[in-house]
Amino acid sequence: MSFSLYIHIPYCQAKCPYCDFNSYAAPAWPEADYTQALIAELGRRASEPPFAEDTLRTIFFGGGTPSLFAPHSIGAILDAADRSFGIDRDAEITLEANPGTVNLSKLAGMRAAGVNRISFGAQSFDDRILKLLGRIHDAAETREAALLAHRAGFTRLNLDLIFAVPGQTVAGVIDDIGQAAALEPDHISAYNLTFEEGTAFFAEMKRGRMKPLANEEQAAMYAAVRDEIPARGYPMYEISNYAPAGHEARHNLTYWRAETYLGIGAGAHSFALAQRDSRASGDHYGRRWWNERSPARYLEMARCGGMAESGAEEINGATGASEFVFLNLRLRAGFALADFEERFGRSFDDIFAGRAAPLIDGGLLVRRKDRVFLSERGLELADSVFAEFV
Ligand code: SF4
Secondary structure, X not given: XXXXXXXXXXXXXXXXXXXXXXXXXXXXXXXXXXXXXXXXXXXXXXXXXXXXXXXXXXXXXXXXXXXXXXXXXXXXXXHHHHHXXXXXXXXXXXXXXOHHHOOHHHHHHHHHHOOXXXXXXXXXXXXXXXXXXXXXXXXXXXXXXXXXXXXXXXXOEEEEEEEOXXXXXXHHHHHHHHHHHHOOOOEEEEEEOOOOOOOHHHHHHHOOOOOXXXXXXXXXXXXXXXXXXXXOOOOEEEOOXXXXXXXXXXXXXXXXXXXXXXXXXXXXXXXXXXXXXXXXXOOOOXXXXXXXXXXXXXXXXXXXXXXXXXXXXXXXXXXXXHHHHHHHOOEOOOEEHHHHHXXXXXXXXXXXXXXXXXXXXXXXXXXXXXXXXXXXXXXXXXXXXXXXXX
């Protein structure tokens, strides 16, 4: 069996005011120590179940800003991952990068270290919006970074965009999409800005100094995103993600399909699906756990024995079935009824017929042939559809 590995690097040059990730602005970062801690954690995880016998099919360096690290550090982590588990020959290896932190030699070094997919946080091509978002780069730097990534040999390149930023217009969002597509990425993500508790934007909103766009404006922007990105050759395959067939983010598909992944690094989450025979009882579907969030405490823990787990929960079949449905419904193709039954040993109708019927009658959910997926209207109201399955 193969599984996915997420590696969290929590340091950033500056904290963006909308960001609620486990990331920390730092003038300098303990790169060598953190790299060693990750390597220790990999070794420990490889020595025990449930991952000891399995190989890696995708690896994702997320953050934070993994592109702050030098290629030799990323290479050392990948070497350790290969020694510990074995990396599949066709594995997808993604590194998140901030356009303000790369040059040709760094990108070429990352490619040589084994990274084969780069994901840039472009966010917008309007410098006024980038400033409001607290980004450390301008649009020209994003354009340059994408060109350099191509030159460094990256054929797989994602650009992240954000919409529904106060001050943004539908025309501005469409312009961002056009500018992103012109850089010829093979994948585009477009996320609706949310004001998450604990962020500077949330505090500004509470003080009345910042106002999210009205729901209708946000919906109009999401509709424009859903029309304009596919019109440029990137079909939607997930609520926020667009790519031609075969170019989907394989790592993220692991999450949406509710499959097993290991997360290492400060605050990283993991999920392991139980073996089929122990899932059958319904009591033991899987286990989720998470690491210590603080980078300093993570370093201390991981260095003494490679474990930094700070919490865990057992997941029973009922919770697992809910998660399977609302995660898979994020995908444009939804899920196959046969896959549901294979996972849970019971049919979808057996568990969810009562909840699905009104959603199908109301035109939010579609059941066609052997699949269940969101309708166009269901995409707009996805959160309320998901809530029905929780
Ligand atoms: S660069 Fe990314 S991870 Fe870091 S603060 Fe900004 S949005 Fe968050």
